[in-house]
Amino acid sequence: QVQLVESGGRLVQAGGSLRLSCAAFGRTLSNYATAWFRQAPGKEREFVAAISRADDITKYENSVKGRFTISRDNVKNTVSLQLSSLKPEDTAVYYCAGQSSTNPVSVYEDGYNYWGQGTRVTVSS
Numbered sequence: 001q002v003q004l005v006e007s008g009g010r011l012v013q014a015g016g017s018l019r020l021s022c023a024a025f026g027r028t029l030s031n032y033a034t035a036w037f038r039q040a041p042g043k044e045r046e047f048v049a050a051i052s053r054a055d056d057i058t059k060y061e062n063s064v065k066g067r068f069t070i071s072r073d074n075v076k077n078t079v080s081l082q083l084s085s086l087k088p089e090d091t092a093v094y095y096c097a098g099q100s101s102t103n104p105v106s107v108y109e110d111g112y113n114y115w116g117q118g119t120r121v122t123v124s125s
Contacts, residue, residue: 002027002114004096009119012086020081020119022096029072030055033099034079035112036070038092038121045095047107049081057105064090086123093118 008020022034035050049070050059058070069082079096097112099105106112 002029002032002098002100004098004114004116006094006096006116006119009094009121011122011124014086014088014123014125016086016123018083018086018121020083020094020096020121022079022081022116024077024098028074029077029079029098030074031100032114033103033105034070034072035097035099035106036079036081037095037097037109038090039095039118040089040092043092045109047109048094050105050107051079052105053102059105059107061107083121086121088123088125091121091123093120 003025005023012018033052036048037045038048039045051070067085072079095118096116098114099112
């Protein structure tokens, strides 16, 4: 099975940018539809962005459209999330998730069967 490890989270000022990375170990990540979810303090985990196995489909949560970009690097076996124009409400633990089935790219947690431990992003105002 695949192991997912996130990195890149840190404290950043509002309006700033950040790049999160999800590295895969044990399997080739391009065989998995991959998504980012986030969980803010006191809130439930929510969908942020996803990319299909063939990289031909990307999906974004409405509040991050135009500010976040998900991409895949097959050489590095990673999926990244570029965060721009950050807002304090983007503060959360960001999780990478992988889907090994051939189902369509999901925006729901139960559509993913592999999860990383998360990386914390804090946006100061």
